[in-house]
Amino acid sequence: MDAEVLPLPVKRGAAADPAARPSWTRSALVMAALWLGLAVVVLAGIAIGPARIAPLQLATILAEQIGLALPVEHTASQAAILMNIRLPRVALGLLVGAALGMGGAALQGLFRNPLADPGLLGISSGAALGAVAVIVLGTAWLGAAAAGMTAILMPLAAFLGGLAATVAVYAISRRHGRIERGAMLLAGVAVNASAGSMTGLLVYLSDSEQLKSLTFWLMGSLGGADWRAVWAAAPLTVLPLLLLPRLARALNAMLLGDAVAGHLGFDANRVSRLAVILVTASVGAAVAVSGVIGFIGLVAPHLIRLIAGPDHRSVMPGAALGGAILLVGADIFARTVAAPADLPIGVVTGALGGPFFIWLLLRRAPHGRGSC
Amino acid sequence: MLIASTTGVSLHLGGRDILSDVSLEVRAGEVVALVGPNGAGKSSLLRLIAGETRPDHGGISVCGRPLDGWPMAALARRRSVVPQDIQLDFAFTALEVVLIGRSPHGAGREESRRAQGIALDCLERVGAAHLAARFYPSLSGGERQRVQIARALAQIAGIEVDGGRCLLLDEHTSNLDPAHQHGMFRLAREVAAEGVGVIAVVHDLNLAAAYGDRIAVLDRGELVAFGPPEAVLTPAVIGQVFGLACVTLRNPLTGSLTLATAPLASTSIPQGLRA
Known part of the structure; x- marks a missing residue:
């Protein structure tokens, strides 16, 4: 298989002279815009829904939580909807979107390939296999005790499944200290296929009760969001979100090859291991609470690179913010387009991400920021 | 000041001796050119000095300390490497x-x-x-x-550092046109003049002769000669290591040592030029 990366074009306009314009100005602007976008999408996420809650009522309900009384009337059910349904759903969307976005950015750096993505590389399907195994086999093996332990077992199994998939892809595609791209994508395809068939077997073995919750995992949804899910996902997603950006300079150096990273004082093996564990933890936790949501990890870092360049110091936080914006936005769409029905969000991101990926592959022209 | 040294360094890979018993010293301010046929172990020696691989026997010191004694980041501030392809x-x-x-x-x-x-x-x-x-x-x-x-x-x-600085070049002019080749080797000399020890793997013997203070000739993993160009790049050494007929000349433009080479069998060297 031809392993050439497919370069994609972009015009970068006046900022093309980095000497004339320090790059931190540009990335600071991009970050500011992303935070603003995040604020907008969060507000939209808690304001929009089948039940009408006016902006002033929103403000009143939120103010009540910190003990402030505002002179606007609202019903108890509006408060309940906001606090127990919309807020945790938006919060979960932020965590999962940020985890997938930054996870994708880190993997693309690690594999030196702009097309790497937790979904394409099999991490998501490995994690889903772990979660599905707990659903289907949990009660059979652990009996009644399983019901109480599922909340703990599921993220753990998802993490282990994702880790196994990553390690397999990484080991298969690594030759002589460098990642061979063709081998990597093929390894991802193979791991996806294997995990998919095992998941299929488990689905085949499941009863109709289990099948319903399986569908949720395999198509991805934030529909199960409550505060318990948020707190379950928070540690394993927030910690990597804080730690991964610290690897940014090492990942920049590793884009020149593991040997060069070593010459520059970075322990490439250590950084690789750390990055894989952190990404797998966050993506595993994300899959455990929301199922398999594709393409966020591919699209978010790519958009940031188009705008701010490939430096991981801006790509990683940018992709986390971008991923959160995309996912919360896609979720608003998923739960309003056919309301009161709740579309699986994986369907929405796939519908948007598929064409984007095709555009990525087709829009090859030499040598712009977009080449990765 | 000694910038880099290998003492009795050997490297075996896959049952093959890549390097055997290589001892070499590079001082601050000099350019040492590593020459030798393909597979002689030039790049392997450079990678050992760069710390990418470890020797099976022998010791390597860079910038005043054994390689193992350097924290990676501290070493990276005083030793840099231009690898072959990136x-x-x-x-x-x-x-x-x-x-x-x-x-x-x-x-x-x-x-x-x-x-x-x-x-x-x-x-x-x-x-x-x-x-x-x-x-x-x-x-x-x-x-x-x-x-x-x-x-x-x-x-x-x-930065000012104790123990000096070291620049390792692995065929750093392989893709350059002749003018840029000279430019980059002249730059290596300038850098050396600033007190850096430069080690360069060089294929072109004339560039090695023109810009190297000392030449290290490697053949099948062994250091067969090490010294100033005039002492090392002799017809005898070139014949033995590369299997080429060779006469040494003075470059009329620069006065530096120049080699004219040809395949051994097909050559008859004119009497007047015989060394």
Whole structure:
């Protein structure tokens, strides 16, 4: 298989002279815009829904939580909807979107390939296999005790499944200290296929009760969001979100090859291991609470690179913010387009991400920021 | 001052002796050229000195300490490497690539302003200032090579360090036109004159002779000769190591040692030129 990366074009306009314009100005602007976008999408996420809650009522309900009384009337059910349904759903969307976005950015750096993505590389399907195994086999093996332990077992199994998939892809595609791209994508395809068939077997073995919750995992949804899910996902997603950006300079150096990273004082093996564990933890936790949501990890870092360049110091936080914006936005769409029905969000991101990926592959022209 | 030394270094890979018992010393301010046929172990020796691989026997010291005694980041501030080929598919600008060379010097606004100046300066030195804003993947092979040299220069630029500084070049002019080859070797001499010890793997014997203070000749993993060009690049050594007929001349333009070579069998050397 031809392993050439497919370069994609972009015009970068006046900022093309980095000497004339320090790059931190540009990335600071991009970050500011992303935070603003995040604020907008969060507000939209808690304001929009089948039940009408006016902006002033929103403000009143939120103010009540910190003990402030505002002179606007609202019903108890509006408060309940906001606090127990919309807020945790938006919060979960932020965590999962940020985890997938930054996870994708880190993997693309690690594999030196702009097309790497937790979904394409099999991490998501490995994690889903772990979660599905707990659903289907949990009660059979652990009996009644399983019901109480599922909340703990599921993220753990998802993490282990994702880790196994990553390690397999990484080991298969690594030759002589460098990642061979063709081998990597093929390894991802193979791991996806294997995990998919095992998941299929488990689905085949499941009863109709289990099948319903399986569908949720395999198509991805934030529909199960409550505060318990948020707190379950928070540690394993927030910690990597804080730690991964610290690897940014090492990942920049590793884009020149593991040997060069070593010459520059970075322990490439250590950084690789750390990055894989952190990404797998966050993506595993994300899959455990929301199922398999594709393409966020591919699209978010790519958009940031188009705008701010490939430096991981801006790509990683940018992709986390971008991923959160995309996912919360896609979720608003998923739960309003056919309301009161709740579309699986994986369907929405796939519908948007598929064409984007095709555009990525087709829009090859030499040598712009977009080449990765 | 001794910048790099190997003592009795041996390396075996896959049952083959890549290097056996190589002892070599490089001083501050000199350019040492490693020459030898393909597979002689030149790049392997350079990689050992760079710390990429460990020798099976023998010791290596760089910048005043055994390699094992250096924290990676501290070593990276005084020793840099230009490897043979670097693949980079991410659209960094040439300037950003050179700035990656400053990673060992930490972050912070102060350093990043300094780094910017040093990086532009180093691009200037390799004659690539005009490429600063170009995307690295869009550069030609020769342009990329010069940007990588600038990156390596930036890495060890602008600090005073005990134990000296070291620059390792692995065929750093392989993609360059003749003018740029001379330019980059002249630059290596300039860098050496600033007190850096330079070790360069060189294929072109004439470039080695013209720019090397000392030449190390490797053949099948053994160091067969090590010394000034006149003492080392003799017809006897060239014949033994490369299997080439050779006469040594003076370059009429520069006065430096020049070799004319030809395959052994088909040559009859004119009487007047016989060494």
